[in-house]
């Protein structure tokens with residue numbers, strides 16, 4: 031694109047910014063409730079809504095409360111909800127078998143939501159960290175996060191989620207070869223319409239801190255995730271990973287975190303044209319909320335602006351903890 035313009039004063043850019051009517055006419059991007067995926071935290075118990083202190087406004091919910099929240103989200107027009115379990119530490123082991131237990135929290139919540147509100151899409155998380163005594167997304171053997179053995183476990187986890195009725199499988203683990211392995215297994219078992227939204231470009235980021243509190247993983251993690259999550263300095267590598275995951279059968283791809291990585295979103299969208307999502311992660315959410323609580327920024331405006339920026343960067347949708355709040359603001 032090569033914009034052409036007459037010299038000043040023949041062109042006055044402020045003409046098209048002079049009133050809200052004209053600003054609306056020339057607006058290039060839109061944020062709608064249909065762009066939102068709402069990540070929620072699921073915990074044990076009944077009637078539980080437990081605040082996450084590092085994420086003001088976010089709670090962990092027991093399955094009954096998540097089911098109610100999903101119904102409310104669907105009523106607001108939010109198309110999808112993404113489940114993250116807060117696993118009882120007693121169930122975290124080195125072999126991570128709770129990850130593919132048909133009765134684990136995530137699978138129970140999926141079944142409850144799909145039976146109460148079949149219209150909302152349920153997305154799941156595929157990774158071993160909620161179930162791993164070491165807090166890593168893969169098995170740890172002799173200090174190494176082993177790839178191929180982990181992929182075999184992720185396949186079992188994904189199949190248990192598909193069996194529970196998940197619409198969108200979300201592998202967030204960053205092992206190599208997991209998308210192809212999960213896709214083959216889904217096809218073999220007849221889950222032909224189960225989608226995969228691959229966390230294709232997931233960076234080893236400091237912005238995940240509050241999430242680890244929310245799922246009780248902060249204390250568990252030994253070491254860091256730099257041998258499988260991406261180096262924040264890299265951009266071309268993201269394109270290679272997205273291409274690989276699309277070739278292995280991903281329906282949609284994700285960039286994570288969001289706002290600090292909008293350049294990656296734009297490159298991914300422009301290069302592949304695939305459905306592209308960004309995850310506005312817990313640290314991004316917490317920064318906006320903390321500044322708003324201190325009166326340093328207007329939280330509602332910053333929320334909408336930050337989400338609009340994802341659309342401007344080419345994203346088709348955003349995973350955001352703000353989903354219900356922004357849905358109400360847009361209504």
Ligand SMILES: NCC(=O)CCC(=O)O
Pocket residue numbers: 155202237238239240241242310311312313
């Ligand atoms: N696999 C999911 C995450 O790591 C979420 C991170 C965040 O919200 O900070």
